Amino acid sequence: MLQALDNHGKVVTLYSLNKERLAKLKVEGHFYCPVCKEKLLIRAGEKVIAHFAHHRKSSCPHGGEGAYHEQGKLDLYKWFSDQGFRVKLEHYLAEIKQRPDLLVEIGSKTLAIEFQCASIPMSDVQRRTAKYRENGFVPIWILGANKLNRLTSQMIKISSTDASYIHQFHEYFPLSIYYYCSLQKQFIFFQDFYFFTQTKAYGSLSVMALDRATLKDFFTMRKLPSDQLLQTWREELKKWRNRPVPFHQKNETAWRQWLYLHQLNVQTLPYFVNLPIQTEFMAKSPPWVWQSRLYLDLILKQKKFSFTDAHDILRNHFYPASDFPLIHSSFHPVREYFQMLERIGILKCYKQNIYVVIRTTV
Numbered sequence: 001m002l003q004a005l006d007n008h009g010k011v012v013t014l015y016s017l018n019k020e021r022l023a024k025l026k027v028e029g030h031f032y033c034p035v036c037k038e039k040l041l042i043r044a045g046e047k048v049i050a051h052f053a054h055h056r057k058s059s060c061p062h063g064g065e066g067a068y069h070e071q072g073k074l075d076l077y078k079w080f081s082d083q084g085f086r087v088k089l090e091h092y093l094a095e096i097k098q099r100p101d102l103l104v105e106i107g108s109k110t111l112a113i114e115f116q117c118a119s120i121p122m123s124d125v126q127r128r129t130a131k132y133r134e135n136g137f138v139p140i141w142i143l144g145a146n147k148l149n150r151l152t153s154q155m156i157k158i159s160s161t162d163a164s165y166i167h168q169f170h171e172y173f174p175l176s177i178y179y180y181c182s183l184q185k186q187f188i189f190f191q192d193f194y195f196f197t198q199t200k201a202y203g204s205l206s207v208m209a210l211d212r213a214t215l216k217d218f219f220t221m222r223k224l225p226s227d228q229l230l231q232t233w234r235e236e237l238k239k240w241r242n243r244p245v246p247f248h249q250k251n252e253t254a255w256r257q258w259l260y261l262h263q264l265n266v267q268t269l270p271y272f273v274n275l276p277i278q279t280e281f282m283a284k285s286p287p288w289v290w291q292s293r294l295y296l297d298l299i300l301k302q303k304k305f306s307f308t309d310a311h312d313i314l315r316n317h318f319y320p321a322s323d324f325p326l327i328h329s330s331f332h333p334v335r336e337y338f339q340m341l342e343r344i345g346i347l348k349c350y351k352q353n354i355y356v357v358i359r360t361t362v
């Protein structure tokens with residue numbers, strides 16, 4: 001953490017102190033955690049930002065996440081302050097018993113900024129986000145770029161636990177996930193992405209130096225050009241169709257056997273049975289698994305069906321929307337998929353929840 005209490009209960013910060021002063025404090029100073037009141041150590045060095053740390057055995061929830069995190073927190077603190085916003089560092093919100101890394105006042109709104117570098121349980125992210133929102137704060141989670149797993153220039157891996165950090169500020173806002181690197185001093189904005197697998201997402205990725213970015217960049221809508229998506233998806237589809245499946249991948253093997261029982265295989269499945277989906281992170285199985293269920297059990301078998309029929313077939317295939325409190329829209333993978341099928345002329349929605357099959361091949 002960047003702040004601690006001294007013997008008199010006064011808040012002390014270290015990052016602005018010179019070497020001599022720091023060396024003196026390291027020996028003579030007594031500092032305490034504002035949460036657990038334990039005695040703290042000072043960590044500082046040539047490449048390490050001066051900060052407070054608990055003793056190794058501490059189990060304090062305000063434990064801190066190391067120098068990378070502390071540096072990022074301070075960078076962001078200065079970045080917001082330089083833009084003229086009122087910022088509070090590590091401020092304790094007694095009413096909700098939470099301590100966001102930063103609180104930023106913007107007009108009548110207050111942003112609760114969390115710079116998250118360590119992995120924490122999804123349920124913690126959900127609970128903390130929900131509490132911020134219930135109490136009128138706008139939560140923004142910025143992930144440490146140490147958690148960024150970049151596959152190509154426009155493709156990253158978003159693990160199922162990191163999916164709870166996906167933001168969507170309003171219904172028409174593209175899905176967005178934010179990263180900051182406190183070593184390279186840059187933001188990475190990843191937006192408007194589609195999942196080719198449960199974790200592999202393709203979207204608009206932009207890197208921006210901290211000193212060139214402003215808060216507006218968090219709310220800018222960077223769209224992925226549709227021709228780029230189409231081209232990449234075709235390449236991915238080809239790879240997927242030709243990839244060997246090792247037998248230890250039990251679920252995938254079982255799914256392929258299920259296809260064989262229906263006289264089908266991955267090569268003969270129509271291409272629309274593996275469409276990239278934006279809300280795939282809400283699904284518990286890969287896109288081709290649940291989409292093929294809909295294809296075989298509904299599209300091939302029935303001339304007409306309802307959204308509820310689809311929902312019944314895929315019971316337990318999706319996480320509840322409440323698992324993603326940063327997402328505003330009420331979008332659902334099946335609804336998104338049906339809309340795509342409408343666009344390519346497979347289905348037609350003729351009442352709000354009733355779909356008619358137009359054709360089954362392309």
Ligand SMILES: [Zn+2]
Pocket residue numbers: 033034035036037038054060061062063
């Ligand atoms: Zn503590």
